[in-house]
Amino acid sequence: MVKSFFAKISIILDKIKYALGHNFIINTKNNTWVLFSFIKIRVTNRRRQSLIGLSFILIWIIGYLIFALYPIFYSLYLSFFKVKLDGAALQMTFQGINNFKAAFLYDPYFVEILVGYILEIVINVPITIVFALIIALLINQNIKGKGIWRTIFFLPVIIISGPVIGELMRQGATTLPSIREYDIIRMILNNFSPGIATPIQELFDRILLVLWFAGIQILILLAGLQKIDREIYEASMVDGAGPWASFWKITLPSIKPLISVSIIYTVVSMSVFSLNEVIIYIRNVMLGESTDALINGYGYSAALSWLYFIVMVLIILLFVGLLNARKRSRS
Amino acid sequence: MKKINKTKVRHFFMGKNFNDGFIGRLAIYLLLIIIGFVYLYPLLKMFAYSIKDLEDLVNPTVQWIPTKIYLENYKVSFIVLNYGYTLVFSLLVTLVPAVLQTITTSLMGYALAKFKVRGRVILFAIILLTYLLPIQVYMIPRYVLFDQLGILETAWAIILPATFGQGLSSAIFILIFFQFFRMQPKALDESAEIDGANAYQTFIRIGVPLAGPAYLTAFLFSFVWYWNETYVSSLFIGSDLYTLQLKLFNFTSQFNTTQGLSEQALNEAIRYSATILIILPVLLVYVIMQKWFVEGIDRTGITGE
Numbered sequence: 001m002v003k004s005f006f007a008k009i010s011i012i013l014d015k016i017k018y019a020l021g022h023n024f025i026i027n028t029k030n031n032t033w034v035l036f037s038f039i040k041i042r043v044t045n046r047r048r049q050s051l052i053g054l055s056f057i058l059i060w061i062i063g064y065l066i067f068a069l070y071p072i073f074y075s076l077y078l079s080f081f082k083v084k085l086d087g088a089a090l091q092m093t094f095q096g097i098n099n100f101k102a103a104f105l106y107d108p109y110f111v112e113i114l115v116g117y118i119l120e121i122v123i124n125v126p127i128t129i130v131f132a133l134i135i136a137l138l139i140n141q142n143i144k145g146k147g148i149w150r151t152i153f154f155l156p157v158i159i160i161s162g163p164v165i166g167e168l169m170r171q172g173a174t175t176l177p178s179i180r181e182y183d184i185i186r187m188i189l190n191n192f193s194p195g196i197a198t199p200i201q202e203l204f205d206r207i208l209l210v211l212w213f214a215g216i217q218i219l220i221l222l223a224g225l226q227k228i229d230r231e232i233y234e235a236s237m238v239d240g241a242g243p244w245a246s247f248w249k250i251t252l253p254s255i256k257p258l259i260s261v262s263i264i265y266t267v268v269s270m271s272v273f274s275l276n277e278v279i280i281y282i283r284n285v286m287l288g289e290s291t292d293a294l295i296n297g298y299g300y301s302a303a304l305s306w307l308y309f310i311v312m313v314l315i316i317l318l319f320v321g322l323l324n325a326r327k328r329s330r331s
Numbered sequence: 332m333k334k335i336n337k338t339k340v341r342h343f344f345m346g347k348n349f350n351d352g353f354i355g356r357l358a359i360y361l362l363l364i365i366i367g368f369v370y371l372y373p374l375l376k377m378f379a380y381s382i383k384d385l386e387d388l389v390n391p392t393v394q395w396i397p398t399k400i401y402l403e404n405y406k407v408s409f410i411v412l413n414y415g416y417t418l419v420f421s422l423l424v425t426l427v428p429a430v431l432q433t434i435t436t437s438l439m440g441y442a443l444a445k446f447k448v449r450g451r452v453i454l455f456a457i458i459l460l461t462y463l464l465p466i467q468v469y470m471i472p473r474y475v476l477f478d479q480l481g482i483l484e485t486a487w488a489i490i491l492p493a494t495f496g497q498g499l500s501s502a503i504f505i506l507i508f509f510q511f512f513r514m515q516p517k518a519l520d521e522s523a524e525i526d527g528a529n530a531y532q533t534f535i536r537i538g539v540p541l542a543g544p545a546y547l548t549a550f551l552f553s554f555v556w557y558w559n560e561t562y563v564s565s566l567f568i569g570s571d572l573y574t575l576q577l578k579l580f581n582f583t584s585q586f587n588t589t590q591g592l593s594e595q596a597l598n599e600a601i602r603y604s605a606t607i608l609i610i611l612p613v614l615l616v617y618v619i620m621q622k623w624f625v626e627g628i629d630r631t632g633i634t635g636e
Binding site: 064158164219264271283301 | 356359360362363366367369370371372373374376377380435436438439441442443445446447448449454457461462463464465466467468469470471472473474475476491492494495496497505530534555558559560561562565566576577579580582599602603605606609610613614616617621622624625628629
């Protein structure tokens with residue numbers, strides 16, 4: 001029964017095989033592919049490899065075209081238009097760069113939120129990186145239970161999410177207990193002008209959240225520290241360098257590339273974190289929650305998202321540039 | 332009288348290099364313990380509060396250790412979150428994208444590592460750019476596209492981009508797989524080829540089995556990141572199909588609309604217990620698989636070879 005079934009199937013399969021090998025569209029003869037019986041392509045090893053490689057990445061390429069490249073151009077296009085929702089269809093009127101102008105000159109919220117974001121990032125990223133470096137250095141010492149420490153300091157990466165952090169912040173669990181006990185915040189508020197005091201106050205309010213962003217960076221830097229050759233330290237010790245000097249002269253230069261990686265990672269992850277006020281604002285604009293027609297809708301929202309991207313890249317360039325400028329002047 | 336060797340004592344306490352002496356060690360352990368405690372303080376506080384009853388909550392003398400373990404909070408949160416059903420849906424929009432994204436990115440990483448694909452440098456540049464471009468740039472066109480396809484407010488809106496390798500942080504996973512496959516010895520592939528395996532057989536029989544750790548690491552990170560993602564899912568999944576995270580986000584309104592809790596008032600103990608219920612699945616995964624998370628970072632090859 002089964003055998004006869006396979007016999008029947010195999011006849012069909014043979015026919016399909018024959019059709020695939022002997023058709024008008026594609027044909028193989030010796031080492032040549034023949035397309036439409038007149039285009040002849042010699043199959044070199046390189047070409048075959050390229051083609052096989054292409055077959056592996058085809059899914060990704062299709063996805064990239066549909067879900068990334070097309071959206072990139074479409075949102076860039078939208079950012080120059082005023083888009084109105086007319087049922088399911090989009091009604092567009094060309095705006096030129098008015099959307100971008102409105103973001104800075106007309107919109108009462110965007111600039112304020114963006115400046116707040118920039119300040120926050122510029123303050124928080126160095127704190128995160130330095131903290132990560134300190135923890136990585138501590139764990140890298142000759143201590144017992146390295147695995148346990150790594151596990152503890154990596155834990156926040158697993159649970160950090162908008163709602164969970166929001167819940168913790170609502171209950172004041174992201175600030176250090178001693179900061180509250182000693183009224184440090186009130187002292188700062190009394191002694192500085194509000195322009196300086198407010199960012200500091202916000203920083204203290206969510207200091208643990210800032211440190212929680214360091215989970216992955218700690219491991220990145222730790223991996224870098226472990227790759228540094230012990231013998232370099234020993235040689236420098238013979239030459240009379242103490243721990244302090246060898247940190248600045250050996251450790252830091254060797255992990256500098258990883259610090260750059262950590263900076264990029266920190267900036268990106270803080271920028272796309274779902275409690276970030278800029279991206280919340282961009283979404284609200286997109287969903288049309290403002291009543292002012294000029295700063296509403298898809299077009300304006302797309303313009304804001306591009307501005308946001310540019311600011312983000314500038315911040316990354318600023319940090320990485322600062323890091324590498326110091327290297328050049330030193331050497 | 333015993334003669335105390337001064338230098339020996341000094342070495343014991345201070346070490347040759349301070350950090351290998353007794354005092355140096357003690358300082359390091361103390362620092363780590365203090366920072367570790369501060370680091371985990373929100374979690375510990377959350378857990379301590381979640382098992383407090385009303386009396387303990389208002390009692391200022393009860394800080395860390397409640398007078399009794401009170402599990403009623405968890406019961407309430409369980410009902411408000413509709414935990415069983417929501418958990419299943421959350422797992423659907425977490426596990427499925429994670430698995431599919433891992434497969435697609437592994438194919439991509441394998442191709443970049445093993446074949447001389449034309450324009451490899453450009454591909455890498457594109458991949459890095461997709462990492463830097465914030466989701467806000469894609470958001471609107473994707474929203475319009477999904478709306479036209481009629482898959483907005485279904486799980487497909489999350490699953491589809493992941494299937495095609497355009498999900499959350501796909502770029503990172505591609506790099507992980509690239510690094511991992513690149514370090515596999517080429518001789519293995521060549522011997523398979525001599526034995527008559529074609530490229531796909533080599534990938535399935537040799538590439539994949541040897542890359543087990545990379546697959547596990549990528550899958551775990553993907554799972555955790557999808558679990559914690561709310562910005563995109565709140566937009567694409569919408570208001571009908573809530574994930575656990577989104578339910579927590581709207582906990583107050585969820586609480587007020589839940590029937591049969593009339594005599595209860597919403598307090599922080601209930602909120603904390605809900606938060607714990609939300610992080611419980613990933614926390615369990617972490618406890619069991621923490622080795623793969625922590626060592627996975629080394630495997631990304633991000634540290635340079």
